[in-house]
Amino acid sequence: MDESFIQTTDSTLTIKDWTKINPELVAGFTTKHGGTSHFPYKSNNFGLHVGDEGHNVITNRQQLADQLGFSLENWVCADQVHEDQIVKVSSVLTGSGVDDYNDSIKGTDGFYTNQKDILLTLCYADCVPVYFFAPNYHMIGIAHAGWKGTVKNISGKMVQLWDMMEKIPPSEIYVTIGPSINQCCYIVDDHVINEVDKVLEAVSFTTSPYEQISDGQYRLDLKSVNYLLLLHAGIQEDHLLTSNFCTSCDNDxxxxxxxDQGKTGRMISYIGFYNQYK
Ligand SMILES: [Zn+2]
Structure with missing residues (x-):
């Protein structure tokens, strides 16, 4: 049983507690089921950049748009580069990258908005989706944190941005860490661990987020690194939930x-406020 996500359809998981806080909110993650792609097999691939035929991806996106009641022209998609750029999205950016990867918002791994009728989306295949929500400020965000984004502290950066630019204290922010590859399946080398050590230098913790399994080989828990960085950024423990799903173990x-040895599709994370009044 996952603490934070429930499967709502064949093709979607939903953050179960957040829509209770605000029924206008939609926040979830896709599965590989229910789509029309033939890449890498019949599947629900959302990535336009992974070798699938574009029309299949757009059909998959349209199916989700219909299911959520969130028109594709109001989605935003990014050209993700494992960096820490976060973009505040307004309605002028909606539609970016929805049917043409070249129109994606460039070099971006995080989005946030306080406007209705915008669906923030990012693509994943093992990296960590981190969802942000400040209900009293009508603010939502999403970040893509692979090991590179994690050690650049994109999660903490979102909290700092909201604090500095939007005057939202960290104590007002809820965060959910979504399905990603877990420690059971994520083996990394010294290079990665050195970067993890650097970003955690000033962070206090009792249990290390990695364990050495042989010379130069470690099992790394990326969700825990993000969790520790979010606590350090001022997120309250009772506002922080982590999904148990491992994208590698739960490969069904x-x-x-x-x-899938690199040849695979992409799930998306999505978060948006419906516009009830349109
Ligand atoms: Zn696993």
Whole structure:
């Protein structure tokens, strides 16, 4: 049983507690089921950049748009580069990258908005989706944190941006860490661990987010690194939830870059406020 997500359809998981806080909110993650792609097999691939035929991806996106009642012209998609750029999205950016990867918002791994009728989306196959919500400020955000984004502290950066630019204290922010590859399946080398050590230098914790398994080989828990960085950024423990799903172990439900040896599709994370009044 996952603490934070429930499967709502064959093709979607939903953050179960957040829509209770605000029924206008939609926030979830896709599975690999229910789509029309033939890449890497019959599947629900959302990535336009992974070798699938574009019309299949757009059909998959349209199916989700219909299911959620959130028109494709109001989605935003990014050209993700494993960096830490976060973009505040307004309605002028909606439609970016929806049917043409070249129109995606460039070099971006995080989005946030306080406007209705905008669906923030990012693509994943093992990396960590991090969802942000400040109900009293009508603010939502999403970040893509692979190991590179994690050690650049994109999660903490979102909290700092909201604090500095939007005057939202960290104590007002809820965060949910979504399905990603877990420690069981994520083996990394010294190079990655050195970067993890650097970003955690000033962070206090009792249990290390990685364990050494042999010379130069470690099992890394990326969700825990993000969790520790979010606590350090001022998020309250009772506002912080983590999904148990491992995209590699739960390969019957998810694409996994590692489990599928690189040739795989992409799930998306999505978060938006419906406009009830349109
Ligand atoms: Zn696993």
């Amino acid at each position: 439900l998810f694409f996994s870059h590692r489990a």
